[in-house]
Amino acid sequence: MKDQDYVYVTYIKAPADKIWEALTTPAFTRLYWFDIDVSSDWKVGSPVSYMKNGKALVDGKVLEAKRPKLLSYTFREVDTEASHEPHTKVTIELEPEAGTETVRLTVVHSDFVANSKHRPSISQGWPAVLSGLKSLLETGKALEFEG
Amino acid sequence: MDIVFKALADPTRREILDRLYKQGGQTLNELSEPFSQDMSRQAVMKHLALLEKANLVVIVWSGREKHHHLNPVPIHAIQDRWIRKFERHRMDALSALKSALEGADKPNLKKRGNS
Numbered sequence: 001m002k003d004q005d006y007v008y009v010t011y012i013k014a015p016a017d018k019i020w021e022a023l024t025t026p027a028f029t030r031l032y033w034f035d036i037d038v039s040s041d042w043k044v045g046s047p048v049s050y051m052k053n054g055k056a057l058v059d060g061k062v063l064e065a066k067r068p069k070l071l072s073y074t075f076r077e078v079d080t081e082a083s084h085e086p087h088t089k090v091t092i093e094l095e096p097e098a099g100t101e102t103v104r105l106t107v108v109h110s111d112f113v114a115n116s117k118h119r120p121s122i123s124q125g126w127p128a129v130l131s132g133l134k135s136l137l138e139t140g141k142a143l144e145f146e147g
Numbered sequence: 148m149d150i151v152f153k154a155l156a157d158p159t160r161r162e163i164l165d166r167l168y169k170q171g172g173q174t175l176n177e178l179s180e181p182f183s184q185d186m187s188r189q190a191v192m193k194h195l196a197l198l199e200k201a202n203l204v205v206i207v208w209s210g211r212e213k214h215h216h217l218n219p220v221p222i223h224a225i226q227d228r229w230i231r232k233f234e235r236h237r238m239d240a241l242s243a244l245k246s247a248l249e250g251a252d253k254p255n256l257k258k259r260g261n262s
Contacts, residue, residue, distance in 0.1 A: 004171040007216040009205045106205075123219075131223035 005110040006122055010130045014137040016094045016103045020068035022133055023092065026051075032132030034125075040073075048073045060087055069094055075109070082117035105130065148228075151221045154201035159186070160194050164203060167217035174212055 012019055022028040026037035033050075036057065040048040042065045050058035060074035074087035093106045107130065109122055154160055163178060179191045195215065198204040205218045 005207070005216070006171065007205045007207055007218065008220055009202060009218050010220045011202070108207075127219045127223040130220045131227055134220075134224065135227060 004112070005108055006126065008107045008109075008126045008130055010105050010134050011097070011102050012105055012134045012137055013102050015101075016068040016096055019094055019103055019105060019133070019137065020071070022137060023071065028136075032136045033129050042067075042071070060090075063089070077118060077121065080117070080121075082121075085113050085116055085118065086111070088112055088116075088118060105133075148221075148225065150197075150201045151203065151225060154197050154203055155222075157194070159191075160198055163191070163194060163198060164217055167204065167215055171216045172207070172214040174214060178215060 022032075024038060024040070024042055026039060029036055029038045029050075035052060037051045038048070039051055040046055040062060042048075042062055044062050044065060046062045048058075048060045048062055049056045056078045059076055059078055062071075062073050064070055064072040071092040073090055075090045076085070076087045077083055088109060089111045091106075091108045091110070093104075093108075095104045095106070096102070097104055107126055109126065112118060112122075155164075159182070166178060166181070167173060175188065175192060175195065178195070179186075179188045182191055195204060199206060202221050203218055205216045207214045207216060
């Protein structure tokens with residue numbers, strides 16, 4: 001049995017290509033993603049990892065990468081009680097809103113097993129990450145995260 | 148941001164969000180059921196439309212079925228804008244107090260260390 005999907009949406013006033021860059025380069029992610037560096041060449045089949053102080057917290061593999069529209073990869077926490085669960089799937093879509101300078105960013109996180117131990121970190125993580133990303137791109141200032 | 152506060156200002160809408168937190172992806176039928184004693188399906192639909200407009204609820208279509216998901220990103224933005232800011236001031240005040248106290252405390256520690 002599968003658990004529910006998580007769907008998050010935010011509207012960001014920035015070009016889609018810039019949002020793509022902010023999602024895929026460590027110089028950006030460490031500013032808004034809890035000091036985490038993303039690491040991948042974003043070619044289909046290549047590894048993806050999210051690292052903090054050189055230690056991988058999340059690993060996965062690129063499934064699809066169509067800059068600046070669609071990015072999809074597998075996702076698994078490293079060294080947590082959720083690590084034995086199969087990889088889940090992250091799908092990020094960027095859709096410019098017609099007639100505006102705003103892009104609708106949708107994150108769907110799916111393929112969770114029932115009662116997944118991923119659930120708390122996912123449901124707290126994405127809203128903070130997306131809110132931080134929006135703030136960084138729209139105001140040029142990153143939010144400060146404690147701890 | 149006005150519309151987020153407006154959407155959250157109604158107890159039924161907050162309850163809908165609570166239900167979606169517990170179980171994401173519910174259809175209108177599933178969401179209307181617990182309210183069926185007091186409220187029409189249309190009324191629930193109206194609440195959902197406002198929540199969707201405020202981006203607190205996101206729709207995902209699966210064939211002809213409309214699934215509703217809680218999207219807490221706007222609530223997070225409120226937290227960032229209105230709460231974290233004040234927390235930061237409190238943290239700054241605490242850390243100023245801490246360094247003042249520790250600064251005053253250092254000579255004593257040194258004395259103790261020397262004796």
